[in-house]
Each structure stands twice: as C-alpha cells, then as structure tokens.
Amino acid sequence: MEAYARDVGKGIARIDYDTMASLGVAAGDVLEIKGSRRTVAKCLPLYPSDEGKNSIRIDGLMRNNAGVGIGDMANAKKVKAVPAEKILVSPLEAMPPIDERYISDSLENTPLVKGDNIMLPYFGGRLTFQVVGVTPPADAVLVTSKTLFTITEKDADLRGMPHVSYEDIGGLKDELQKVREMIELPLRHPEIFEKLGIEAPKGVLLFGPPGTGKTLLAKAVASESNAHFITISGPEIMSKFYGESEARLREIFKEAKDKAPSIIFIDEIDSIAPKREEVTGEVERRVVSQMLSLMDGLEGRGKVIVIAATNRQNALDPALRRPGRFDREIEIKVPDKHGRLEILQIHSRNMPLDTDVDQPRIAAVSHGFVGADLEYLCKEAAMKCLRRLLPELNMEEDKLPPATLDKLIITQNDFDQAIRDVTPSAMREVFLESPDVKWQDIGGLDGVKRELQEAVEWPLRYPDLYAKLGHKVPKGILLHGPSGTGKTLLAKAVATESEANFISVKGPELVSKWIGESERGIREVFRRARQAAPCVIFLDEIDSIAPTRGGGMEGGGGGSGTERIVSQILTEIDGISELHGVVVLGATNRPDMVDPALLRPGRFDRIILVPNPDSKTRAKILEIHANGKPIGQDVNIQKIAEAMTEGFSGADTAAVVNTAISLVLHEYLAKYPTPEEAAKHATEAHIMLRHFEQAVKKIKTQRDTKPREAMALSLYK
Numbered sequence: 001m002e003a004y005a006r007d008v009g010k011g012i013a014r015i016d017y018d019t020m021a022s023l024g025v026a027a028g029d030v031l032e033i034k035g036s037r038r039t040v041a042k043c044l045p046l047y048p049s050d051e052g053k054n055s056i057r058i059d060g061l062m063r064n065n066a067g068v069g070i071g072d073m074a075n076a077k078k079v080k081a082v083p084a085e086k087i088l089v090s091p092l093e094a095m096p097p098i099d100e101r102y103i104s105d106s107l108e109n110t111p112l113v114k115g116d117n118i119m120l121p122y123f124g125g126r127l128t129f130q131v132v133g134v135t136p137p138a139d140a141v142l143v144t145s146k147t148l149f150t151i152t153e154k155d156a157d158l159r160g161m162p163h164v165s166y167e168d169i170g171g172l173k174d175e176l177q178k179v180r181e182m183i184e185l186p187l188r189h190p191e192i193f194e195k196l197g198i199e200a201p202k203g204v205l206l207f208g209p210p211g212t213g214k215t216l217l218a219k220a221v222a223s224e225s226n227a228h229f230i231t232i233s234g235p236e237i238m239s240k241f242y243g244e245s246e247a248r249l250r251e252i253f254k255e256a257k258d259k260a261p262s263i264i265f266i267d268e269i270d271s272i273a274p275k276r277e278e279v280t281g282e283v284e285r286r287v288v289s290q291m292l293s294l295m296d297g298l299e300g301r302g303k304v305i306v307i308a309a310t311n312r313q314n315a316l317d318p319a320l321r322r323p324g325r326f327d328r329e330i331e332i333k334v335p336d337k338h339g340r341l342e343i344l345q346i347h348s349r350n351m352p353l354d355t356d357v358d359q360p361r362i363a364a365v366s367h368g369f370v371g372a373d374l375e376y377l378c379k380e381a382a383m384k385c386l387r388r389l390l391p392e393l394n395m396e397e398d399k400l401p402p403a404t405l406d407k408l409i410i411t412q413n414d415f416d417q418a419i420r421d422v423t424p425s426a427m428r429e430v431f432l433e434s435p436d437v438k439w440q441d442i443g444g445l446d447g448v449k450r451e452l453q454e455a456v457e458w459p460l461r462y463p464d465l466y467a468k469l470g471h472k473v474p475k476g477i478l479l480h481g482p483s484g485t486g487k488t489l490l491a492k493a494v495a496t497e498s499e500a501n502f503i504s505v506k507g508p509e510l511v512s513k514w515i516g517e518s519e520r521g522i523r524e525v526f527r528r529a530r531q532a533a534p535c536v537i538f539l540d541e542i543d544s545i546a547p548t549r550g551g552g553m554e555g556g557g558g559g560s561g562t563e564r565i566v567s568q569i570l571t572e573i574d575g576i577s578e579l580h581g582v583v584v585l586g587a588t589n590r591p592d593m594v595d596p597a598l599l600r601p602g603r604f605d606r607i608i609l610v611p612n613p614d615s616k617t618r619a620k621i622l623e624i625h626a627n628g629k630p631i632g633q634d635v636n637i638q639k640i641a642e643a644m645t646e647g648f649s650g651a652d653t654a655a656v657v658n659t660a661i662s663l664v665l666h667e668y669l670a671k672y673p674t675p676e677e678a679a680k681h682a683t684e685a686h687i688m689l690r691h692f693e694q695a696v697k698k699i700k701t702q703r704d705t706k707p708r709e710a711m712a713l714s715l716y717k
Contacts, residue, residue: 002070003059004047005345008167009119011110013041014057015076020045023078030081030111030140033058035074036067040081040111040140060165060224065116069188069224070166070180081111084141088133090152092117095127100149103129107143121350130155164219170346171339171371172213178330179204179217183305184225187261190303201327203295203306205269205320207313208332209531211372211425214309217332218265221307228262230255234271238283245283246290253294253304260303269308270315288317295325334370334531337363343371347378354411362415368424368501368532380418385410424501424532437492443624443650444617445486451608452477452490456583457498460534474605475573476584478542478598480591481610484651487587490610491538494585501535503528510545510565519568526572526582533581542586543593545569566595574602615642618653625657626687634689644696652699659695660687 007014013031015023020043025031031043039062046057056074058066068074089103106120114134120127132152134141169176186193186200193200206214222229230252237248256262266272273288295306308326310316320326335343341363348359366374389407439449459466459473466473479487495502503525510521529535539545549563573584586604588594598604613621619641626637645653664687 001050001053001055001057002166003057003062005167005170005342005349007044007057008059008346008349009061009121011041011062012044012058013062013076014044014046014050015055016046016051016053018052019054019056019076023076025078030079030142032077032079032140033062033066033068033074034076035072037065037115038113039065039116040079040113042109042111043078059167061117061119063165063224069184069226079139081140081142082136082138083144084112084134084136084147086133086135086148086150087112087131087141087143088150088152089118089129090132090155092128092130092154094154096122098122098127098151100151103149104143104145104147108145110143111140112143113140164216164223166220166224168346169213169216169220170342170344171335172217172332175206175330175332176217176220178328179206179221179307182328183221183263183307186305187225187227187263187303201305202324203308203326203328205313205316205326205329206307206309206332207329208311209334209370209425210311211370212332212334213371214311214332215265215267216371218263218307218309222263222265225261225263227305228256228259230262230264232264232266232272234266234268237272238287240283243286245287249287249290249294256304262304264304264306266306266308268310269320270310270312273317273320274315275317288320292317292319292325295320334368340366340369340374343374344378347375348410351378351382352409354409356412357410357415358412362419365499366419366424367499367534369422370425373422373425377415377418377422380422381410381414384414384417388414437489437496439493439497441624442486442489442493443620443622443653444613445490445610448479448490448608448610449493451606452494453497455606456494456500456536456585460498460500460581474583475602476586476598476604477606477608478586478588478591478594478604479608479610480588482612482649483589484649485610485612486650487589487610488540489650491536491540491585491587495536495538498534498536500583501529501532502538503535504538504540505545506540508544511562515564518565522565522568522572529582530580535582537582537584539584539586541588542598543588543590546586546595546598547593548595549597566598570595570597570603573598612647613650613653615646617650618645618648621650621653622657625654629657629661630686635687635692636689640689640692640696644693648699655699656692656695657687659698660691663691663694 003012004014013033015031020026023031025043027044029043030040032038032040033056041058041062046053046055050057056076063069066074103120107118112118112131112134114131114137116131118129118131120129129151132155166176182201182204190200206217208214219229232249232252237245237252239245239248252264256264272284273291274284276285276288279285306326313321313329321329341360344359344363348357362377366377369377385408392407393404442449455474455477479490481487505525510518510525512518512521525537529537545562546566546569547562549566584604586594586598591599591607599607619638622637622641622645640656641653645656648656
C-alpha cells in the first residue's frame with residue numbers, strides 16, 4: 001500500500017505488530033523488501049486502523065527500488081545493516097554542483113543497498129542519484145555522519161525513477177482509485193479482463209476546474225504503472241499545411257502501439273477536439289475526425305490507453321464522449337477541508353515549520369482553494385518568512401552558515417498573512433477582497449446580526465450539526481430598510497466573520513446592451529460561486545437589477561433587458577441545479593420595487609428589516625467612532641445620542657464624530673496656521689461638546705435638503 005503522508009521520503013516501511021513478531025523485528029530494525037528487485041527500509045508499526053490487513057506501506061521511491069506496485073506481493077525479511085564507510089552515487093539527471101556532505105547529512109540513519117535510487121529535497125526542487133557502489137559490501141549499509149559520498153559522472157544506462165508518485169497527490173482518494181482501476185489494472189494484469197470476457201477500458205476523460213490536479217494525476221499513473229508515456233499538447237500538433245496535423249496524430253498513436261503498453265496523455269483536449277458544428281476552420285474538423293477514427297476505428301489500437309484532461313468538457317465533440325472512446329469521465333473537484341489538509345501536508349513536507357503552525361485551521365479557512373492555490377500558499381508563507389528575516393541575513397557571505405539558516409522557520413503568522421494575499425484561482429475574475437469589518441464594528445442591530453449569523457455563519461461553522469438535525473440552510477436573505485442604516489456594512493461583516501468567499505455583484509456592471517450578455521454574466525457569477533463554495537453572493541441595490549417585471553416602456557424595448565436578468569436570477573437561486581454552500585444576500589431601500597417572485601421562501605427565505613437606530617444603538621455607533629479620539633471631559637456620548645441625534649440614520653450618526661473632528665481642525669489651523677506650530681500644539685486639540693452640537697446642526701441642515709431621502713423614509717413610516 002502507499003505510504004502515509006508523514007513518512008514520504010524518510011526510508012520507512014510500516015507493517016503490523018503480528019508480522020513484526022513473526023519476522024522477529026522491532027521498531028527501528030532494518031527490513032529487506034523484495035519484488036523484482038530488492039531494497040531496504042527502517043521498520044515501524046502501522047497505525048491501528050491498518051492492523052490485520054497483512055500489508056506493507058512504502059512510498060513511491062521504495063516501490064520503484066523494490067520493483068513492486070500498489071497491490072503487488074512483496075517478500076520481507078530482517079537484515080543486519082553495517083555502518084557505511086564509502087558510498088558511490090551517480091546522478092540520474094543534470095544537477096548543480098553540490099557539497100557531498102549535504103548528501104550524508106540528509107541521509108543520516110537511512111539504510112541503503114547497491115542499486116537503490118535516492119532523492120533529496122534541494123531548494124524547492126530535488127536531487128536524484130543511484131547508488132552504484134557501497135563499502136564495505138554487505139546486505140545493507142547504514143549512512144552515518146562519518147560516511148563519505150563520492151559523486152561519479154552521469155550514466156545514461158541507469159534505471160530512472162518516478163517523478164510523481166501517488167503520495168504526491170492529496171485530496172483525490174476516490175478519483176485516484178477510479179483512475180487506477182481503469183488504467184493500472186489493464187496494463188499490469190490484462191488476464192483479469194480476459195477471464196471476465198470483457199475488453200479493457202481504453203480512455204479516461206478527467207475534467208474539473210483549473211489547478212485541481214488533472215495533469216498531476218496522469219503523471220502519477222504513468223510513473224507508477226511503468227508504461228511508455230507520450231504527452232500531446234494541442235497547439236503542438238496543429239499545422240498550417242494540409243493533412244500534416246492528422247499525420248502527426250497518426251505518428252503518435254503508431255509510436256504508442258509499437259512501444260505498448262503505453263499511455264497517451266492529451267492535455268487541454270478541447271483545443272484539438274472542439275465541437276465540429278461550432279468551429280469554422282477546416283483543419284480542426286479534420287483533426288477531430290482523425291482523433292475519432294484513431295480512438296475507435298477499424299484498426300484496434302492494442303494496449304494503448306488515452307487519458308485526456310480539460311476544464312471545458314462541454315466544448316468537446318460529443319462523438320468523443322461515448323464508451324469505446326472515453327469509457328469513463330471522472331470529475332476532479334475542488335478539494336474539501338480534509339483534501340485541503342492532505343495537500344497542505346504534501347507541500348509543506350520539506351518546509352521548516354514552527355510548532356504553532358495549525359494546518360487543520362489553515363485548511364478550514366482556505367475555502368475554494370484548489371491544489372495549485374495551496375502550493376502557492378506554502379510558497380508565499382515561505383517568502384513572508386524570508387522577508388521577515390532578510391535584514392538579519394548577511395548576503396555578503398559566499399555561503400550562509402547553518403546557524404543562520406536555522407533561523408528560517410515558518411510560523412502561523414506567515415501563513416495567516418499569506419492567506420490574505422492568495423486569491424482562489426476560481427475567484428480571480430469576480431473576487432472582492434474580503435472586507436475587514438467585524439461584528440463589533442457595527443453598533444447595535446443585535447437581532448439582525450443574530451439572524452445573519454444563524455443563516456450564514458453557523459451552517460459553515462457547524463455543518464455536521466445542521467446535517468444531523470436535517471435543517472435546510474436559507475438560500476437567500478434580503479436586508480431592507482432606509483438608506484444609511486448599515487445594510488452594506490452588515491454584508492461586509494458577514495463575509496469577514498463567516499470566513500467564506502465573497503462575491504459582490506454590482507448591477508450596472510452586469511447590464512449589457514447585447515441580448516443574452518447580462519444573463520450570461522449572472523450565470524457566470526453563480527457558476528464561480530458554486531465552484532468556490534462556501535460563498536456569499538452580495539447583490540447591493542437589488543432593485544436596480546431585479547425590478548418588478550411587466551413595467552417596461554411602451555414598445556417593449558425598455559424593461560425587456562432587466563426582465564431577462566430577473567428570470568435568470570430566479571432560476572439560478574431556485575432552479576433545477578442546486579446551490580450547495582452558496583448564500584445570496586440582497587440589500588435594498590425600496591423593497592416595493594423588487595420583483596415579488598424573488599420575495600418568497602425558497603429564494604429569499606428571510607426578509608430582514610434594518611431599522612433606523614434607536615438611542616441605545618446611536619450611542620454604540622458614536623462610541624465605536626469616538627474610540628481612540630481625543631474627546632473633551634464635557635462630552636457625554638449617551639446624552640448626545642438621546643437628545644441631539646433623534647431621527648438620525650446610522651450613517652448620519654457615524655458622520656457626527658467625523659464632522660466634529662473637521663470643526664476642531666478648522667479651529668486649530670486658524671489659531672496655528674504653520675505646520676510647525678500645528679504639530680507643536682497638536683496635543684491641545686480636543687473634541688468638545690460645542691463641536692458635537694455644531695456637527696449635529698450641520699448634518700441636520702444637510703438632511704433637510706434631501707427631499708428624495710425624506711420621501712423614501714416616509715415609505716417606512
């Protein structure tokens with residue numbers, strides 16, 4: 001079986017206690033593993049969940065050294081390892097000049113035999129060698145701090161090693177199982193299919209969002225099955241000359257047939273096999289036809305398996321998507337929390353992490369991140385650590401001493417900062433940077449906050465509890481109330497506190513003069529939200545994009561555009577395709593203008609009024625905005641809230657403090673006009689009661705000159 005993530009690259013073989021007893025080995029002893037070749041490893045016990053399975057867990061490198069695959073039989077026995085004096089190694093690929101001491105330091109306490117391949121992490125990459133000689137000659141040798149390594153010239157005849165093994169793939173357990181039974185079994189044990197009397201599967205189509213690991217999965221399968229691997233990149237085979245593109249395809253399939261068993265991997269297959277009725281070029285049509293006949297024509301293609309990858313499966317020619325060509329279509333999804341944790345552990349395997357790094361927490365908050373995003377997150381965290389310690393590093397030295405390098409340890413804080421900088425790739429086009437507004441930044445509105453927490457935050461925090469109770473999460477919430485009461489601010493707080501992805505839809509951006517474009521924009525927003533779930537879609541001023549239908553201008557020209565948008569929103573929120581982990585949040589100060597079909601349970605399940613603040617709420621708003629400001633002793637916030645700001649909205653109340661500060665600035669700059677004087681007497685500046693009184697008068701005057709807002713307010717009375 002494959003190794004546990006934490007054991008990869010450490011030369012460990014795990015077997016259960018009963019097997020250890022029958023072989024007479026204890027933890028830490030050296031075990032010989034023999035398939036078509038032999039190798040050695042340190043023996044450790046399996047986890048309790050694997051007891052009694054009569055299996056041995058070793059990583060891809062050791063499976064390659066022993067000449068076995070997952071599911072094969074291997075012989076194991078105890079051997080004695082003697083300390084190695086000298087080891088001769090030959091590089092398997094081009095490598096930079098390195099110090100031989102680095103090899104002995106990296107491999108200390110690792111058992112080896114002649115013929116083993118070894119792999120060492122090196123500056124984010126890796127170094128690969130084969131052991132071509134050991135002194136003294138023995139069944140097994142153990143690398144010690146005194147072992148001398150010598151690097152010989154590169155030898156072209158040496159056996160290669162897997163570049164990607166199954167342990168390098170995280171979060172795709174079920175998909176990996178499906179791909180293995182489709183590809184590995186027919187290549188390694190064709191007799192199974194002969195016995196069953198069926199033809200082995202010939203093609204697999206992997207589809208899913210970019211960065212989820214489709215190409216990586218194909219590489220791992222090719223490495224592990226020891227098949228001849230040919231990769232086709234769409235643009236490479238296209239040619240302007242008549243018939244040349246098809247000839248190149250035929251050559252590739254002929255090479256695969258001659259060197260069978262083979263795997264042909266076609267990346268971005270939508271570029272060479274699009275729908276024939278939709279493409280204009282004659283070349284593309286002929287290439288698609290050639291592809292169809294090669295995959296399932298009159299001539300059999302022998303032990304050749306085709307794996308294709310795309311993130312636009314619906315753009316493929318339908319004739320390809322049938323059994324006999326692509327027998328199975330496997331969706332590679334965006335990883336869930338457990339998958340993200342596995343991927344993080346793989347990418348941080350060789351990183352010097354601090355003890356405070358909480359990987360389960362990082363996995364929990366990185367919603368919508370695919371494997372490529374998580375790899376980049378680890379790189380970004382490492383760069384944050386480097387920036388932090390760069391002033392302490394002496395770059396003048398030719399080689400930094402180990403004591404200096406030991407300071408490079410990545411902390412939880414580095415990861416927290418990196419998460420803020422990394423945008424999930426599924427959200428690049430529609431992403432709004434998560435607003436940094438907390439619940440405590442909003443004064444009052446406790447009832448509204450609780451309802452929003454219950455609808456958005458709790459289902460994300462306690463999914464198991466909701467599933468157990470069978471509670472249906474609301475699909476949509478509409479916040480309505482007079483202008484300036486804090487509806488948009490509440491939406492920002494929901495996005496920050498729930499740690500979900502956040503998409504803000506601005507109505508005017510979506511509306512297009514071209515028929516069908518606006519609806520396509522809405523579909524795209526919801527598609528991306530589903531991909532990056534859990535996600536909050538915020539429709540501000542929803543009355544502008546979803547007004548009541550049937551109110552178009554004479555001649556049918558005016559309202560038809562928005563009517564189509566409304567219909568699209570209705571079907572997206574409560575149509576045939578489910579919204580899993582997506583909550584729609586709307587805000588308006590004119591609920592009477594929103595289409596009634598939206599305001600029913602199943603679409604906007606909760607309609608929450610955000611009222612004008614009472615005196616208690618106004619006092620809280622004033623406190624939040626006055627916090628940290630130089631307030632005079634004669635100021636009583638409670639009194640100002642009760643007596644002076646009656647009828648003020650939340651926005652008006654927040655503006656009182658800012659207006660009072662601007663009045664203080666006017667006074668002091670009139671008294672101390674030069675920058676030097678102003679800076680010298682800055683500590684004298686205090687916000688007094690008279691400044692608050694003037695600010696309230698100023699805001700009242702502005703409010704009275706807003707007849708439209710007064711009209712909107714009258715709707716709520």
